[in-house]
Amino acid sequence: MATAELTHEVQVHEEHEHEHHELGFIRKYVFSEDHKTIAKQYLISGILWAFIGGLLSMLFRLQLGFPNMKLEWLRPLLGGWIEEGGKLDPQFYLALVTMHGTIMVFFVLTAGLSGTFSNFLIPLQVGARDMASGFLNMLSYWFFFVSSVIMFGSLFVETGPAGGGWVVYPPLSALPQAADGSKLGLTLWLVSMALFIVSQLLGGINYVTTIINLRTRGMSFTKLPLTIWAFMFTAILGILSFPVLFSAVLLLFFDRTFGTSFYLSEIYVNGEALPNVGGSAILYQHLFWFLGHPEVYIVLLPALGITSEVIATNARKPIFGYRAMIGSLMGITLLAFIVWAHHMFVTGMNPFLGSVFMFLTLIIAVPSAVKAFNYITTLWRGNIVFTPAMLFSIGLVSFFISGGLTGIILGNSALDIQLHDTYFVVAHFHLVMGSASFFGLMAGVYHWFPKMFGRMMDEKLGYVHFWITFVGIYLIFFPMHYIGIAGFPRRYYSFTAYDATNSFGDMNMFISVAAMITFGAQILFAWNFFYSMFRGRKAPQNPWHSNTLEWTAPIHPEHGNWPGEIPPAYRWPYDYSKPGAKEDFIPQNVPYSATPESNLPHENEQIAMEKEIEGMIDSQNETYKH
Amino acid sequence: MVYIVGLLAVVFLVLTIVVLSRIATLAKGVDGNKRDNENPYEKRAAGTSNRINAVLMLAFPILGTIAAVWSFMESRPKFLPEAASEHGILTDNMFWISMAVITIAFVVTNALLFYFAYRYRYKPGRNAVFYPVNHKLEIIWTVIPAVVMAVLVFTGWRVWRDITAQAPDNSYVIEVVGKQFNWVTRYAGADDSKLGNYNFKLIDETNELGIDYADQAAFDDFTSNQLHIPKGVPVLLKIRAKDVLHSVFIPHLRVKMDAVPGMPTKFWFVATKTTEEMRNETGNPDFNYQLNCTEVCGQGHFSMKMPIVIEEEEEYKAWVASQKPFLTSNPTYLSRVPENLKARAMKYIESAASDSTSVATGGATATGTSLK
């Protein structure tokens, strides 16, 4: 029963492993089937995308904060998009916000977050040697890669990238003659998204299958870390809703290319009446938001899962209300499918439907609130270690609360009449989705960097990175609520036509400055990340004294993760600071029989089960026989 | 504002120095290849950094609250003035009540979050409390938000129901049409107070709205690029779009509704303050209501607005009476009128007696010159 040992002692010796079949460079780093490599590919792609998306936002923040500034100096970068007078082209402004939204929502916070952490953590935390299908997993990344290349390429086409907002509502997006942003750029957008969806489905199916089928012996569902629960619900959301976006995109493609009329009816544009009748522009919005709303949770849930893990570890306390946390994840997942039309209260949809969706939307606030309360209670009477990951997790909880609360206002259809498509909405979702999920991503990187690269990131730089980013984000998005309450519509190139007196000019300038500082601070992170990858301090076996199984694998795990037997799971992952225990953490692979001093009464009964769990080893090994 | 930017700059400068010095030490590679064992988790946790972070966790909400209150006071005068529509007063009230509720929740939860983070910072030798679950607590904090939500939903729903109910029969009906990149309105005209039919296939350069002159209700309709609204009576906007999505947004009236090609939408309301009254109230003699577009519709989206005049019902009637029907300004469209209605349509052709025959026969050729 060697596995009963505290493995973090044992495995330091096993660093130089038997290199069974050495793979070539290409199979090892490029077309790799190893979930860890794929995770890193996703992570690095995500980071690159985040900088591109961020840079685009800097450009439009310049325009909003300094509307009179001469931008000739950007001509080397933007060429013809700077007009004669040194002003940004208004069409390009729309392209910037569109691409910023698309990149951040899909390429950074969906692919970069789920892609990285579902891939990296699912096998390591459930105790599997790899994903259920390494090959599909590899395909998933490469579909994403091709999709990325196309989306990136669309930035350079002559008529500019897509320009109808990240939601690309038809008819605007269906009519190339209506705007430059609906020409080639939009075709590329559609193709790229279609490939992206394929990538997400391949990934999602793998995640769910792995979680269901490849859990190590003893790892029952109620012993899964909350990260895994979150990844599973995320994948389910994606599998059920991305196909709907696929059909929305496909029909839009048909309308653009083959002259169908799914979304088009009674249109007169560019001096001619189009022959299309019978289509419905609103249909697209229903299809889009049927994905779009679950999508916001696809982005958020992994971040919440990561936070649960990081907060419990660094507060040295079990997560409060483990089952309630799972229940609320489940509740959010279910409800996420039936609230989409809250994005459409003022589209002319039947007002009765509006009432129904208002009701359902406000219910979703309840499980969200439960999560927030549980995080706070987990901190209560903890022994909190402020690692950078912990700081980002606490920041996430704060954003989640602040942004979620304004959702309660927007979910009220009567109030949404005034606030829809104003900066109030922008502030809401940047806090609750953008910033909270981004903080989840950061927490995850700081926390699992040692496992990914065998080295530590610099903590002090991490602190500075956190504080600038945290304060910066509030400085950007808190004042945006005011601008929204004053009615300022979103996606406006300039506010001269809304508000001739420019009453929020100062505020917009302030926001832009804060945004630039915050963006600048991310360079610290990039430096820390890439520098530490090669020259950081070497990581110890279990740097955060954490309970989950990934920390029992070697510091540099090979393909297959554990050189010997996969460790079993005897207990839940949150035995932190258990009364009577020798240390303030007891990893999942430590059996109750080894810890009589700290067992609770019902846990002593579990000792009888240990034989049974050990007995499953043969069938588990059988799974991996090719 | 200048001070804040200055202050930010100073803070930023200090941080830059910290970071540069940090990078310098790192770049020397002093601790580059050592294993982290000599600096284990607990030891690091007990260090100064942890205390600094804890103190910042306390400082942040305190400074943040001050900044939030100050910035709110500062921005408040720039918010829109009190709603100038009946339903707007209701939704404004509800907005501020909801805002109060969420502000309480915001302050309490954030305060606890940061206070706990500070209060329970790592102390060597102290053990965290093993406290995995408490069903009673969980039930309480599931029920409380549920009840609050229920109240909010119910009040919200009642207001929503009234706003979206059928417009009263005596409403003034005005058509608002969005197109790239301006708005056009159509009024029923002084004679029959009924809007005529339209058909997108009839649209041309002049007849932007596709008014259908086969319908006699259309004869006295007139179009405008202003929106005139009578005060104190229900007004029903019939909204449509010619090319792509647009959205009617009248900020001061708390009105918003998308304009959708192929799917007419509507919104009705009762305005409560005339332009004149609003000018007095805001002390701004140049004040004008306006309508903005809030759905991206292409390059000119941001500038797509229309001036609005809200006036007493009498003034409104007088204005309507003073407007020329579209047919009067564009007599060539007489050719679109079916034979059996021609006589009725002639009434709207100026100096009908002398010109009528020439217009009726030579209609199509005159189109280009009749733009007035």
Ligand code: HEM
């Ligand atoms: C307390 C729960 C929440 C409620 C009641 C809520 C409600 C709403 C409503 C009604 C809107 C539509 C506003 C409008 O366009 O007029 C909205 C927009 C949005 N919400 Fe939330 N929300 C909640 C939480 C969240 C969460 C957790 C996320 C993301 C993780 C999120 C992300 C978004 C996004 C991205 C949009 C804007 C999409 C767009 O128009 O571009 N919301 N929310």
Ligand SMILES: [Cu+2]
């Ligand atoms: Cu939503």
Ligand SMILES: [Cu+2]
């Ligand atoms: Cu528009």
